[in-house]
Amino acid sequence: MKFTLRIWRQRGPNERGGFVTYPVDDVSSDMSFLEMLDALNQRLIVAGEDPVAFEHDCREGICGSCSLVIDGVPHGPDRGVTTCQLYMRRFVDGATITIEPWRAKAFPIIKDLVVDRRALDRIMQAGGYISVNTGGAVDANTLLIGKEEAETAMDAASCIGCGACVAACKNASAMLFVAAKVSHLALLPQGKPERTRRVMAMVRAMEREGFGSCGNQYECEAVCPKQISVRFIALLNREYLRASLTETRLSTRSDSSHGESY
Amino acid sequence: MGSHVITLDPQVPPGPLEMKWDRRRFSGHLVSPANKRRIKIIVVGTGLAGASAASTLGQLGYQVECFCFHDSPRRAHSIAAQGGINAAKNYQDDGDSVARLFYDTIKGGDFRSREANVYRLAQISTQIIDQCVALGVPFAREYGGQLANRSFGGVQVSRTFYCRGQTGQQLLLGAYSALCWQIERGQVTMRPRTEMLDVIVVDGHARGIVVRDLVTGRLSAHTAHAVVLATGGYSNVYYLSTNASGCNVTATYRAWKQGAAFANPSFTQIHPTAIPPVGVHQAKLTLMSESLRNDGRLWVPVSPSDRRPPNEIPPSERDYFLERRYPRFGNLVPRDVASRAVKAICDEGRGVGPGGQGVYLDFSDVIRQQGIDVVRERYGNLFEMYERITGENAYEVPMRIYPAPHYTMGGLWVDYNLMSTIPGLFVIGEANFADHGANRLGASSLMQGLADGYFILPYTIGHYLATVHSPPIPEDHRASRAALERVEVRLKKLVQAKGRQRTAASFHRALGKILWDYCGMSRCAAGLRRALEAIPSLREEFWRDVVVPGSGEAFNQELEYAGRVADFLEFAELMCHDALHREESCGAHFREEYQTEEGEPRRDDEQFAYVAAWEYREGETPVLHKEPLNFEFVQPTARSYQ
Ligand SMILES: Cc1cc2nc3c(=O)[nH]c(=O)nc-3n(C[C@H](O)[C@H](O)[C@H](O)COP(=O)(O)OP(=O)(O)OC[C@H]3O[C@@H](n4cnc5c(N)ncnc54)[C@H](O)[C@@H]3O)c2cc1C
Ligand code: FES
Numbered sequence: 046m047k048f049t050l051r052i053w054r055q056r057g058p059n060e061r062g063g064f065v066t067y068p069v070d071d072v073s074s075d076m077s078f079l080e081m082l083d084a085l086n087q088r089l090i091v092a093g094e095d096p097v098a099f100e101h102d103c104r105e106g107i108c109g110s111c112s113l114v115i116d117g118v119p120h121g122p123d124r125g126v127t128t129c130q131l132y133m134r135r136f137v138d139g140a141t142i143t144i145e146p147w148r149a150k151a152f153p154i155i156k157d158l159v160v161d162r163r164a165l166d167r168i169m170q171a172g173g174y175i176s177v178n179t180g181g182a183v184d185a186n187t188l189l190i191g192k193e194e195a196e197t198a199m200d201a202a203s204c205i206g207c208g209a210c211v212a213a214c215k216n217a218s219a220m221l222f223v224a225a226k227v228s229h230l231a232l233l234p235q236g237k238p239e240r241t242r243r244v245m246a247m248v249r250a251m252e253r254e255g256f257g258s259c260g261n262q263y264e265c266e267a268v269c270p271k272q273i274s275v276r277f278i279a280l281l282n283r284e285y286l287r288a289s290l291t292e293t294r295l296s297t298r299s300d301s302s303h304g305e306s307y
Numbered sequence: 308m309g310s311h312v313i314t315l316d317p318q319v320p321p322g323p324l325e326m327k328w329d330r331r332r333f334s335g336h337l338v339s340p341a342n343k344r345r346i347k348i349i350v351v352g353t354g355l356a357g358a359s360a361a362s363t364l365g366q367l368g369y370q371v372e373c374f375c376f377h378d379s380p381r382r383a384h385s386i387a388a389q390g391g392i393n394a395a396k397n398y399q400d401d402g403d404s405v406a407r408l409f410y411d412t413i414k415g416g417d418f419r420s421r422e423a424n425v426y427r428l429a430q431i432s433t434q435i436i437d438q439c440v441a442l443g444v445p446f447a448r449e450y451g452g453q454l455a456n457r458s459f460g461g462v463q464v465s466r467t468f469y470c471r472g473q474t475g476q477q478l479l480l481g482a483y484s485a486l487c488w489q490i491e492r493g494q495v496t497m498r499p500r501t502e503m504l505d506v507i508v509v510d511g512h513a514r515g516i517v518v519r520d521l522v523t524g525r526l527s528a529h530t531a532h533a534v535v536l537a538t539g540g541y542s543n544v545y546y547l548s549t550n551a552s553g554c555n556v557t558a559t560y561r562a563w564k565q566g567a568a569f570a571n572p573s574f575t576q577i578h579p580t581a582i583p584p585v586g587v588h589q590a591k592l593t594l595m596s597e598s599l600r601n602d603g604r605l606w607v608p609v610s611p612s613d614r615r616p617p618n619e620i621p622p623s624e625r626d627y628f629l630e631r632r633y634p635r636f637g638n639l640v641p642r643d644v645a646s647r648a649v650k651a652i653c654d655e656g657r658g659v660g661p662g663g664q665g666v667y668l669d670f671s672d673v674i675r676q677q678g679i680d681v682v683r684e685r686y687g688n689l690f691e692m693y694e695r696i697t698g699e700n701a702y703e704v705p706m707r708i709y710p711a712p713h714y715t716m717g718g719l720w721v722d723y724n725l726m727s728t729i730p731g732l733f734v735i736g737e738a739n740f741a742d743h744g745a746n747r748l749g750a751s752s753l754m755q756g757l758a759d760g761y762f763i764l765p766y767t768i769g770h771y772l773a774t775v776h777s778p779p780i781p782e783d784h785r786a787s788r789a790a791l792e793r794v795e796v797r798l799k800k801l802v803q804a805k806g807r808q809r810t811a812a813s814f815h816r817a818l819g820k821i822l823w824d825y826c827g828m829s830r831c832a833a834g835l836r837r838a839l840e841a842i843p844s845l846r847e848e849f850w851r852d853v854v855v856p857g858s859g860e861a862f863n864q865e866l867e868y869a870g871r872v873a874d875f876l877e878f879a880e881l882m883c884h885d886a887l888h889r890e891e892s893c894g895a896h897f898r899e900e901y902q903t904e905e906g907e908p909r910r911d912d913e914q915f916a917y918v919a920a921w922e923y924r925e926g927e928t929p930v931l932h933k934e935p936l937n938f939e940f941v942q943p944t945a946r947s948y949q
């Protein structure tokens with residue numbers, strides 16, 4: 046197969062970027078999309094040119110490293126897969142394919158197709174955990190959790206943190222990401238004691254990082270490689286409302302629900 | 308390397324097996340809370356082992372500085388583990404116990420691991436599940452709300468806990484969330500996109516590391532009171548493996564060059580069920596979970612010349628070779644046994660698919676007996692993944708599978724306290740050699756990583772810190788400067804303009820082929836000697852011809868990669884020395900000269916019941932040290948699955 050690739054090249058965070066066109070031939074339909082880019086890079090290196098920087102690691106759709114916008118769609122034309130799980134047999138021979146990085150204010154470009162996604166980690170650090178010490182846990186079966194509840198929590202917990210939801214959103218909102226994280230813990234009994242603090246802290250961190258607000262367009266759900274449902278956004282909104290009320294009530298008292306200040 | 312002499316003292320506490328860990332914890336010295344605040348620990352790696360260790364150390368009050376080369380700690384390769392994690396909970400009441408998990412692991416490792424370590428692992432296994440549930444890991448549940456279990460190869464009880472096909476992801480997200488908490492509290496300073504390139508050794512003790520900031524290219528030295536390596540396994544030395552593309556040997560290999568003994572480097576696990584390779588463009592091999600062997604049957608046509616499509620071959624003309632050779636365990640024999648059987652079939656010319664590299668993994672019987680919906684519920688995501696990659700529908704035609712490098716039992720030698728032969732350098736997770744002997748059983752690596760990180764290291768490192776005198780050292784100490792210079796020289800050499808132009812990947816591929824052919828699923832003296840000749844000349848060519856565009860002072864993925872390949876090119880030689888010296892077959896190490904008439908491995912306990920720990924000597928052949936394995940509690944027996 047043969048393709049014409051239009052790839053976004055940008056030397057560094059503060060440099061101007063632009064599209065560069067590369068013809069590739071000799072592409073086998075069994076190649077993955079990233080293997081095709083590997084082949085292009087091998088050619089560029091031997092020619093003494095700078096290879097295209099892009100992220101990848103597991104190459105099986107779970108680590109969340111790969112992050113390409115392909116013909117305008119994060120992770121490309123197929124639903125429910127990451128870029129690394131996309132195969133060339135999916136494309137029409139001879140096509141022109143445009144490849145861009147995730148674009149969002151909160152994800153500055155490092156080089157070419159590589160962006161800085163640490164903002165997502167900082168949201169997690171703000172409250173995306175259950176604060177239990179190692180060693181103090183009770184027997185795991187002491188806590189009974191219904192199959193349905195566990196499965197729903199697992200649906201939310203499947204998020205791979207790739208950031209496609211942000212890249213797909215016109216407002217570059219991280220709502221689906223935060224919703225998945227908040228819902229995972231809010232749905233489980235272990236997560237209940239800190240739910241008020243958690244949702245407030247994570248939503249505030251999201252705003253601080255410069256992610257936009259949710260416009261209810263649901264492009265995020267459409268591109269999510271783990272098909273995380275927007276109903277978790279509704280759940281997040283409920284959690285947030287509940288927490289705001291609790292917080293207002295608590296702030297009239299001297300201590301917070303968490304026993305520490307925000 | 309310093310004047311450091313290697314001694315292998317395993318430091319196993321005396322007394323009955325069940326009491327050893329208690330005794331160690333009781334006899335260990337403690338660091339007072341006030342002192343912990345003044346002690347800094349470096350943790351390299353944020354997989355299950357590193358994230359659980361860094362978070363627990365932070366929670367205990369130490370100052371932790373944690374590094375990973377990924378853009379986020381959550382992307383460590385542990386994220387990709389599919390099947391599950393073992394624990395001797397006996398929730399199924401099917402006869403499991405700590406003693407049985409211990410025995411299965413020792414036997415699975417073909418009696419090449421240290422009894423005391425394995426017993427401790429089995430003891431701690433139950434606490435791991437409790438800890439993970441407390442952190443919010445959404446394990447699979449029964450309708451009544453209790454935890455569910457599944458079975459894995461090489462055992463006869465059901466003790467594997469799982470989260471769909473994403474167990475590693477959920478366990479890692481649990482450990483990562485604990486790490487996030489400690490980062491938020493200021494106990495852990497996290498440095499992602501930072502690669503460790505050397506160890507700083509002062510007066511014989513590990514006191515820091517040299518790192519490269521992968522965004523700016525800047526090199527810097529970081530000092531501490533102790534260093535923990537949790538940098539994972541090196542299956543990528545074979546070029547193609549089931550591992551993530553970033554997995555490498557650099558951290559442990561550079562530590563080896565500074566005096567840490569490397570144990571059993573040739574013990575590498577080849578997993579039987581991966582999707583067969585199709586062409587040179589191939590960048591990785593995709594694992595098809597071991598759980599498929601619960602229901603899928605492996606076969607090839609009886610006649611090598613049979614080219615009919617699989618569905619047209621009648622049962623009488625099929626060879627269900629695992630069931631034929633191992634009637635008791637059938638398709639559920641351990642990985643090493645299954646992989647060798649597949650290889651033997653393909654070597655006979657009876658393999659199927661392109662290049663004869665493959666055998667069928669057939670679900671038609673279970674589909675007929677239990678219905679397609681049952682199969683879809685159990686393995687739907689794997690069938691989808693298979694179809695995406697191969698374009699074939701495995702509900703209609705059998706899957707084709709072929710073995711792939713997957714896990715490395717070898718690693719830096721550690722004593723019972725998980726400390727290497729460099730005092731103050733601790734090694735945890737897949738990076739150490741500890742618990743799996745010559746072969747690892749499914750679902751036991753996640754268990755080991757979390758046991759090391761949450762429960763063992765935080766104790767044993769405390770004893771070291773309480774008993775050692777470590778005067779403060781400045782970041783520009785002589786040893787730091789020397790280490791920085793070693794790193795700088797090497798990086799410069801990589802980016803220098805070269806004569807002929809060849810990419811790092813093409814060298815890596817060539818190295819992988821040498822190792823796969825001569826130090827893979829089966830090995831022989833002649834082949835290993837050939838590899839030992841071929842590797843140095845390939846390495847020479849590499850340094851002469853490898854082309855790395857750009858400079859070291861910027862984000863440069865090709866430079867990162869070339870540096871890892873350079874280390875693989877040295878390390879591969881160590882693997883071959885180890886494989887050559889071990890004149891027996893045990894676990895994943897199969898030496899063609901040492902087999903029974905039926906082709907089963909012949910272990911030699913008289914001569915080889917030891918851990919081979921290798922010492923680095925500049926410009927010389929590595930020197931072998933032996934840690935004898937004394938089996939006090941189980942008697943090594945022939946490991947039969949027939
Ligand atoms: C496809 C697949 C499926 C598997 N399934 C299972 C399973 O079901 N059950 C099971 O028990 N095991 C399974 N395993 C094995 C298991 O996943 C691994 O052995 C285990 O996760 C290793 O964990 P770790 O913490 O030691 O290392 P990793 O998770 O590999 O983490 C290594 C860390 O070190 C960092 N690092 C490495 N080198 C450097 C450096 N030089 N500088 C800075 N940072 C560095 C990385 O960034 C990373 O954070 C599977 C493995 C594979 C490949
Ligand atoms: S490379 Fe890991 S999800 Fe694509």
